[in-house]
Amino acid sequence: MSLLEVENLHTHFISRTLNDELRVAKGLNGVTFSLENGEIMGLVGETGAGKSLTAMSIMGLLSPPARIVDGSARFDGIELTNMKREELDQLRGNEITMIVQSPVSSLDPLKRIGRQLVRIQQVHQDISKAEAHQRAVEMLRTVGIPNPALRTRAWPHELSGGMAQRVLIAMALINSPRLVIADEPTTGLDVTVQAQILDLFLDLVRERGLSAIIITHDLGIVAHYCSKMAVMFAGRVVEQGPVRTVFKDARHPYTRALINSTPSRVARYGHVRSAGGAPPNLYDLPKGCHYRDRCEFSADICATIPPEVHLDSAHLASCHFSLNVPWAAEG
């Protein structure tokens, strides 16, 4: 059994217009992937592809008008989508934790960071304040915060972006979770700081044998820190597989265009096969393959929903041409 199994997950934003007509934005349209123990998966895709929405759906963080209309997400065999709030609260922050994008704004500005680290432990564990404080200091030391005992007295606004992100990592790991979801963990940090944070985070994840999902649009992070990747487009996973395999042998035209549009590849291979173009309208998605309007290879058959092609046990792509890619001849 996989640690996390997401199957055919559909999350829609359902609202009504002033004329009382139903308006449905289809955020997720059948997301399927699984994550084994100890795996680190990179979830990539453009803005609006549903990366963060997938994470929020799994964590039960959706609020109206968003809701899960179909599909399932199982953590260690337990269904998450219909779980009660109280049960979910046992799991969140404890077994599954999350690191979000803007570190400073996701800390409580009115509480010292030590207090926040103690509180998250006391909510989930039967632990004395003194012991929790001791563990908070240890954890801050582990994430590389100098002078940790003193720093527990710091207010969030006194921390730099890099330091705040370290505190968030400490909060995410302090209850020894089994799965950590990091949503754009280094966006907004400087390049040299980004490298430190990623190295730290992944060393800790590997050391403790945790599983992680890293949501990012930086293919460099996926290439070097993840073992597995899933590419999302318009609310579906269009391709997934081991990182090296996908980079070397992409079988979905969107994956290929995405990988080929990084500046260094453009410089090396010349012309951009543009992956650009407007993202599909979530209120009115094209029938069949969602990528078809932007795809240079689209054909009549693309008006039907593409099958999920198993290229090998781990590598999957959802394109009518995945087995016989049109760009094979170009090399």
Add this chain to the structure above:
Amino acid sequence: MAEPVLSVEKLVKHFPGQTRGETVHAVNDVTFSLFPGETLGLVGESGSGKTTIGRCAIRLLEPTGGTIRFRGRDITHLPESQCRPLRGKIQIIFQDPYRALNPRMRVGRLISEMLMLHTALDAKGRRERSLELAERVRLNADLLSRFPNQLSGGQLQRVCIARAIASNPELIILDEPTSSLDLSVRASILELLQELQASTGAAMLFISHDLETVSFVSDRILVLYLGSIVESGPSKRVFEQPAHPYTQSLLSAHLPTDPEQPLQRHLLEGEVPGPINLPPGCPFEPRCPVAISECGLAMPEARLLNGEEHTAACIRIDDGSNTLPLQR
């Protein structure tokens, strides 16, 4: 050598700090020139002063010290009234295209506004020229009647580019023009910029923290750290043989988008210090793995490396001990 379009000499820009008497040293003694048809990349982390330099060059900010010359003319302390006509010749493209455009004006008017300000065209001429500009930046003509909030980020950035080239500028400052765009859209914008440079011959000052992008578009690059130039040279050379320890670590922190390419890490400790109290010597000294006590005494002079206009400001170059040890 041709006359430079832009020459910046000993540029200094200070801002008042948050508390009284504090000074933010944003740019300290920066000197460089930009020649016609050239793209110069300014690379650095946040707080390195790259945006401030760009804004001083188009005189959105008045420098504290030093001189800025545009085609030989001193524009350092030009009064605002005389800056206006100047900005037809120097244009700037910002990071966030949505915030750079008036949300209540239609795209067509946003483009022709520039023609109204900087050319003598009549209404009909402006309309024709706007269409022509839209076509040059590959913007569908029916988008001209839309409002900015109806366009995607990539399309909006094309509108900004059309506005920038409307007055046939000789210098275009690009302040992180692709940072807010999706990866897939980014490549096509970069391609468009290169194409336009070839056809207009405008010089470009390309400001970015993304090394991959900068190396792709620039002929020469300047690496900034805490408001000082630490290394400069032809971009290929700087990328292949970075001499300054900061450039080396900056390059090594970059993740190539190829899982097969091995990482060469020499990570830095700590973060960029604030620009309020600058270190007395080399700005990088507190974080530098190969720093010696002399580094903290005075700002090192730029040293010329094997000709080719490649310079780096580090005293450890003299005895060849500027190379950082590799980790992992």
